[in-house]
Amino acid sequence: MDRKQLVKFISIPLLSSLLILPMDVNARSIEDLTQEKEQLEKQLQELDGESTSQQVKLDGLEARKEQLRTETIALQEKIDALTLQMAEQQIQLKNAAEKIKGLDKEIATLEERIAIRREKLQIQARSVQTNGNSNLVLKAVFNSDSLAEMVGNVSVINRIMGHNRDIMTEQKNDQMILQEKKAEAEDVKQELELLSANVEVARTNLVTQKGELENQIEQIAQEYELTEAEKEEIVQQQQAIIHSVSNLSDDMKEEQRRIADEEANKQRAEQEKAEKMAGEMVPESFFEESVPLEYTSADPTPSNPPEETIVNGAGFVAPSNGFISDSFGYRLHPITGEWKLHGGIDFAGSGPIVTAKKGTVLVAGYHSQWGYYVKLDHGNGIETLYAHMEAGSLKVAPGQDILQGQELGIMGTTGESTGVHLHFEVYENGTRVDPAPYLGL
The missing domain is CATH 1.10.287.2610 (Helix Hairpins)
Known part of the structure; x- marks a missing residue:
């Protein structure tokens, strides 16, 4: 499939941390009040x-x-x-x-x-x-x-x-x-x-x-x-x-409330801006960062594909046996400390990663953020992404048709990761959405 036809959310702009100091004047004012x-x-x-x-x-x-x-x-x-x-x-x-x-x-x-x-x-x-x-x-x-x-x-x-x-x-x-x-x-x-x-x-x-x-x-x-x-x-x-x-404590609290309100307004504005940008196309340069891999162990036509198992109305199965360690939504990024959207669900633990539903492999490669990852197309505008796999563990190749529950790779900690886990995303017509409803959570 031509990459130009792929759709993707644009990454959510980085929001200012709650810990960021206000303007110098206010910072000096708080400092003066604190010293006094x-x-x-x-x-x-x-x-x-x-x-x-x-x-x-x-x-x-x-x-x-x-x-x-x-x-x-x-x-x-x-x-x-x-x-x-x-x-x-x-x-x-x-x-x-x-x-x-x-x-x-x-x-x-x-x-x-x-x-x-x-x-x-x-x-x-x-x-x-x-x-x-x-x-x-x-x-x-x-x-x-x-x-x-x-x-x-x-x-x-x-x-x-x-x-x-x-x-x-x-x-x-x-x-x-x-x-x-x-x-x-x-x-x-x-x-x-x-x-x-x-x-x-x-x-x-x-x-x-x-x-x-x-x-x-x-x-x-x-x-x-x-x-x-x-x-x-x-x-x-x-x-x-x-x-x-x-009186000083009241002044400091009032100043801190003012700063917090100012920061909250700023964050709301950034969040609203990010939400408005959530449905836009991802620039092609984002996908060009992915590195195609050679799959000597991948078998485009597996001789014994697993039987498809449907566990909910959306037709999805859990992509991992690990436990959920982080859900979809805004959070402080564990590495950068920035306030940004966490676009999927994290499964902590170890072991194999399987496809949530049968589909076609769009991407099987390496990205600086996702590490070793796989992206699948399930038809009807639904796509899934599986990131941070262990190096050398990929079992599929681009263009390969795979069945539900088929192994894609092993959970790892490649890319921007703080530990062994699976980062799982779901896209609807190119828009990144919460995977929980698809997994019956």
Whole structure:
């Protein structure tokens, strides 16, 4: 058959990838927004660190403040106990003062009695000295007119002398008692004054310690308030940055949506253009790239052709026992990464490739894209193509009539291929269509 009569779709134009960057202006805009966002996020991380540090400091200050408060309470309890003790001591001091007052009265009475006795003794002494001498007693005895008078004189003298001795004894005893009372009063007074002074000193020390602790608490409270204010400032800065990041994120999303919409519109336009071109004739130069092969193993008239098997209404059988790895439609090309039409169905696996329906071989050769391939004409404008066959495995030749299910070659990975598979295409009046309905899929 003349190649000029062959019809073929023109290859679908290559579409731009979704990953292609937009215009330089938009790219720079996104880059600027991204850099600004990264800087703000870095500041957020630094502020998070500062906030954590401030919180640790606040926790430490709170613990120290609580400790000082506990110590202050304990000191206050001691002060209260000492204050109560001092109140009791004041009562004791008051009682002691009353006791000392009583002792003072007793001392005054004793001193008065001693003074009176002393005065009497002094008067008696002066009388003796004035009216007589030391021999007065003897004279009173010897000058007596009778024994009875002498006895009376001696008795009087004895009473006088005895009375004087009693006075001297009482005087001495009162003086001793006086000294004891004075000493007792002084001891009681000194003891209570010392105890009161000690309690007051202890209370003063505790009050001083309490004042020191309260001063520390005040300083810590001030520092706590300052730290809390610093933390609040950090939180406000964080909120401001988060707000800015949110705005930047919205701006970036809006810019990305704009770019995506622009790219989608561009892709739709390209796809529409490609779909409009899908029914055009393939330039003859496309087929001239195919290299005819010599088929030493091909038999144009096989002696034992396989029986034809019809599996669906279209009269097609599966060209391979492999599983379907890719279907008909637009996709990202696995090699070039370009968005383009995948014009057939891929069967992955290995093994023989058979004709889907009886027909005539149009092409059995090699192409830079399809590798080793076969193209068949089944009549009524229906054609099929089998690509990427293993080198040297072709079993048919151009012009050969073959039966349905007859082996065409072995699945391979020649041409533009990423692995062993069969690429199968169907054409209707030169237009490439989805093979799935023909295969009952």
